[in-house]
Amino acid sequence: MAIVDPQTRTRCRPGQVGEIWVAGDSVAVGYWQRPGLTREVFEATPVDGGDRGPYMRTGDLGLRTEDGLFVCGRIKDVVIVGGRNHYPHDIERTAESAHPAIRPGCVAAFGVDADGVEQVVVAAELRREAGDGTDREAQQGVVNAVLRAVAQEHRLTVREVVLLPAGTLPKTSSGKLQRRETRKEYLAGRSPWNPRQQH
Numbered sequence: 001m002a003i004v005d006p007q008t009r010t011r012c013r014p015g016q017v018g019e020i021w022v023a024g025d026s027v028a029v030g031y032w033q034r035p036g037l038t039r040e041v042f043e044a045t046p047v048d049g050g051d052r053g054p055y056m057r058t059g060d061l062g063l064r065t066e067d068g069l070f071v072c073g074r075i076k077d078v079v080i081v082g083g084r085n086h087y088p089h090d091i092e093r094t095a096e097s098a099h100p101a102i103r104p105g106c107v108a109a110f111g112v113d114a115d116g117v118e119q120v121v122v123a124a125e126l127r128r129e130a131g132d133g134t135d136r137e138a139q140q141g142v143v144n145a146v147l148r149a150v151a152q153e154h155r156l157t158v159r160e161v162v163l164l165p166a167g168t169l170p171k172t173s174s175g176k177l178q179r180r181e182t183r184k185e186y187l188a189g190r191s192p193w194n195p196r197q198q199h
Contacts, residue, residue, distance in 0.1 A: 001022050001069070003017075006019040020069070023055045060072075061074070092107040094149050095146045103124070106166070108179050109121070112183070121160045123182055125164045
């Protein structure tokens with residue numbers, strides 16, 4: 001295993017976040033009839049060489065310390081605002097705990113392009129007992145709580161907070177949140193995303 005800077009392809013120092021690359025007999029040799037993608041993903045080599053490899057690029061970010069490997073998230077999910085990396089699951093955890101009306105495990109944070117600048121959107125499902133979401137004053141209280149919590153915890157301004165009915169966010173059959181699908185539905189403005197609850 002190697003932790004590698006995904007842009008420079010140089011090995012990371014201990015404690016430095018990079019992409020997790022793996023090699024070994026249990027790693028597949030590539031994609032069926034897709035040689036270009038196979039070279040990119042399954043035949044990666046760090047520019048500073050080494051005696052192992054080629055490596056498979058996992059797409060996961062992590063760091064290694066003397067205590068072991070720590071996985072930080074997916075490269076494609078990272079939101080970069082003002083040159084700083086923000087991991088969606090950190091923002092989601094903060095937003096989820098910002099107000100009791102938000103359903104646990106039902107918050108998605110993702111980046112959108114706004115006038116050439118990446119900004120954060122938070123989508124959160126409301127608990128069923130919180131009502132049908134039509135009480136505008138109550139909704140604004142939830143939105144304000146999320147905005148405050150994310151700003152305080154992450155020094156980050158959220159572009160928009162979208163409040164959704166329970167069971168709305170796309171998830172896999174095993175219950176894993178699908179951030180990219182959530183972002184796609186948000187950008188398409190599909191019901192129940194429209195009308196949106198904005199700040």
